[in-house]
Amino acid sequence: MLRFPSRFTVPAALLLAFAVVLPAAADSKDDLDTALSAVREGDLDVALEAAARVPEGDPWRADALFCIAWVHAQRGDAEGATASYQSVVELRPRDARAWNNLGSALDDSGRLEEALAAYDRSLALDPAYAPAQNNRGVTLDKMGEGALAAEAFERAIEIDPGYAAPHNNLGAWYYEIGDRKAASRAWARAAALDPSYVSPLVNNAVLDFEGDRENVAEKRLANLVKAGRGTADVWFNLGVFAHKRGADAKALEYMEEADALRPRHAETLNNLGILYLAAGSTRRAERALRACLEIEPEMAKAWDNLGLVLFRAGRYDEAREVFEKEITLTPDAAFAHYNLGCALAADGRVDEAAQSFERATEIAPGHIEAMHNLAVLLNEKKSRDPARELALYQRIIDVDANYAPVHLSLGRFYQSEPMHRNLAKAFTHYEKFVQLGGGDVETVEDVLRTMKAIQARLRVGRN
Numbered sequence: 001m002l003r004f005p006s007r008f009t010v011p012a013a014l015l016l017a018f019a020v021v022l023p024a025a026a027d028s029k030d031d032l033d034t035a036l037s038a039v040r041e042g043d044l045d046v047a048l049e050a051a052a053r054v055p056e057g058d059p060w061r062a063d064a065l066f067c068i069a070w071v072h073a074q075r076g077d078a079e080g081a082t083a084s085y086q087s088v089v090e091l092r093p094r095d096a097r098a099w100n101n102l103g104s105a106l107d108d109s110g111r112l113e114e115a116l117a118a119y120d121r122s123l124a125l126d127p128a129y130a131p132a133q134n135n136r137g138v139t140l141d142k143m144g145e146g147a148l149a150a151e152a153f154e155r156a157i158e159i160d161p162g163y164a165a166p167h168n169n170l171g172a173w174y175y176e177i178g179d180r181k182a183a184s185r186a187w188a189r190a191a192a193l194d195p196s197y198v199s200p201l202v203n204n205a206v207l208d209f210e211g212d213r214e215n216v217a218e219k220r221l222a223n224l225v226k227a228g229r230g231t232a233d234v235w236f237n238l239g240v241f242a243h244k245r246g247a248d249a250k251a252l253e254y255m256e257e258a259d260a261l262r263p264r265h266a267e268t269l270n271n272l273g274i275l276y277l278a279a280g281s282t283r284r285a286e287r288a289l290r291a292c293l294e295i296e297p298e299m300a301k302a303w304d305n306l307g308l309v310l311f312r313a314g315r316y317d318e319a320r321e322v323f324e325k326e327i328t329l330t331p332d333a334a335f336a337h338y339n340l341g342c343a344l345a346a347d348g349r350v351d352e353a354a355q356s357f358e359r360a361t362e363i364a365p366g367h368i369e370a371m372h373n374l375a376v377l378l379n380e381k382k383s384r385d386p387a388r389e390l391a392l393y394q395r396i397i398d399v400d401a402n403y404a405p406v407h408l409s410l411g412r413f414y415q416s417e418p419m420h421r422n423l424a425k426a427f428t429h430y431e432k433f434v435q436l437g438g439g440d441v442e443t444v445e446d447v448l449r450t451m452k453a454i455q456a457r458l459r460v461g462r463n
Contacts, residue, residue, distance in 0.1 A: 029060060031060075034050040035050035048068060048071045052068065061091065062091040062092050065088045085102035085105050088102070089102055095125075099122035103119040104135055107139045115139045116139055123136070129159075130157075133156035134152070134169060137151075146177070153169050153173065164200070168186070168200045171186030187200035188200070198229055198234060202221065202231075205221050206237060208220065209237075209240075214245065232262030235255070235257040236262075239251045239275075252272070255275055264291070264295055266292045270292045274305055276288060277312065285309045286306065298329060307319045307326065319346075323339045332363055337357070337363065338367060338369060341360065341374075350380065357377065361374065366399045368399050368400055368403050372406055375396075386413075390413065404437070408430070413426075414426035414429065415450070423458055427454045434451075
């Protein structure tokens, strides 16, 4: 069971600033200037090398560490950024911007409580520092404190009404509580305040797509690409949109662009796994999903997708282990128990598979696939209960009378079950199965031959 995200997580806008201190030795200043020039030019290796040459005890050391920390953050090395920013605040304990950036690095490391403490320290030093309020809101939202996060965004806007990021993030809060109009207005304000800010434009494109304005949504993002503003989020959502309209080849192309611009992004890797699987490349799908789970080991849907990849590859025992891991994360997810049942059944562990299918139907009484597979397994057991099988089939019909596999099973049931043999009913269900087009060509041809034989028997009054 594959699920594809309908929207992306709105990123925080983090303000990274280099503070200025008193001049020192010319060599150190030259190294720092080289590092900052390299940052502006995007040459992170040169920036890191030059900044590292500024020695400990030098008056420019804190600025160099600031630069080193920023490079680590750009590379996705949250731990390296955290360590460097901690060194900065040790040298400059009253630098509000350094405390803010330390909070951002801690947030990226998953150390959310420590991140909040760093933001609070930043705001204690400079209560009018809007970026710390904004980033504090982002961390609160990650902690499930949405209402408090919204208050932080609103406070950041009060401090600096022209600061676009908190408007964007407040829009995300409105989106989460279902107020699409307020979200759209907030994102429009963010875009108006900072025309170079891509996130609010992407967010409104998502709203367009969800509001059945797919063409408008894709044009918004395509125009950003044409204008040279194709960020990772732009390509990511273009991939989502393409997948939603069934263009998986294009979706894969777009998602690979997103991955190139933003490596080691869990949602992108999860989606790449889905798309590689759809393209028939199980090895690439497995690599992408395992990389995703290295980053976010608690992402249940990635475990689900990895299990499906392993199942498709015939590695049923491995698939079982993966689905069991998924169930530890989401014990009440019916689809996880269903998928585990499929892996167990394929591995010949019929009794355990039946238990998994039964558990899926307990969680989701309308799960027709689980009900059908359970009935099929019960049919294969030595100690059969035909009445229970028939009851399961009837439950499926009550939920979805057009579920083709159940008509095939009912046809076989009424044709072969001695206590319930009824060729007329078998013929009716076979006929329904064929009408629904629920099987491959070989199965349909076999059913048609069976129907012909049944019809001949019914003509001469034989059941």
